[in-house]
Amino acid sequence: DLGCVRAEMFDKKGSTRHFKAAMSLAEKLNDMPERIRIWNDRAFHYLLWSQPKKALEFAQKALEAAQRVDDNYEIIHAYGNLAYAYGQLQDADQALRYGALACVLAEKRGDANLVGGCYVYIGLAYSIKEDWDNAIRYLEDGAKFLDHSMIPLYSIVGRKELADGLLRKGDREKAREVLQEAQRLAENIGHGALKKEIAQRLQALG
Numbered sequence: 001d002l003g004c005v006r007a008e009m010f011d012k013k014g015s016t017r018h019f020k021a022a023m024s025l026a027e028k029l030n031d032m033p034e035r036i037r038i039w040n041d042r043a044f045h046y047l048l049w050s051q052p053k054k055a056l057e058f059a060q061k062a063l064e065a066a067q068r069v070d071d072n073y074e075i076i077h078a079y080g081n082l083a084y085a086y087g088q089l090q091d092a093d094q095a096l097r098y099g100a101l102a103c104v105l106a107e108k109r110g111d112a113n114l115v116g117g118c119y120v121y122i123g124l125a126y127s128i129k130e131d132w133d134n135a136i137r138y139l140e141d142g143a144k145f146l147d148h149s150m151i152p153l154y155s156i157v158g159r160k161e162l163a164d165g166l167l168r169k170g171d172r173e174k175a176r177e178v179l180q181e182a183q184r185l186a187e188n189i190g191h192g193a194l195k196k197e198i199a200q201r202l203q204a205l206g
Contacts (some may be wrong), residue, residue, distance in 0.1 A: 116145025
């Protein structure tokens with residue numbers, strides 16, 4: 001989907017244009033499952049761009065609609081997006097709440113991508129609370145699950161968040177190792193924006 005591709009390459013204008021075109025078509029076709037998927041995709045990509053308030057808006061739309069049609073897969077995505085958004089907003093309690101809801105459903109499905117994402121979001125919440133044992137455990141487990149993802153971007157995001165948790169804990173050397181792994185993955189998929197961001201983080205570590 002062009003909206004997702006452009007969003008993941010950090011092309012915000014192009015991404016927004018394609019998402020809006022896709023939504024317009026889904027509305028004309030009265031295709032509710034597609035509308036829900038687009039809302040969740042937009043929420044996740046606003047999170048990639050560190051815009052959690054906009055992400056909350058789309059994730060809430062996705063959740064309400066997915067619950068009405070009993071779409072379990074998209075409910076998990078919406079819970080995960082809400083957990084990630086509240087984590088970025090430093091609201092640990094809400095992040096834990098939605099992360100736990102997502103995890104219960106994801107583990108029942110046995111979907112490694114979904115479980116890995118949920119673990120990362122819960123780890124972020126614990127890092128906000130400065131509960132480092134739980135934070136690093138969930139972040140490490142999440143990154144391991146996402147390493148098996150068919151979508152390398154997920155693995156990179158998992159490692160970035162693990163590195164941030166390690167930095168908050170004060171473990172600079174381990175954070176550097178994890179960021180270097182993320183950088184190699186970004187280079188493998190030719191993601192210029194992520195390569196630049198990770199390089200800047202590594203440079204800041206000295």
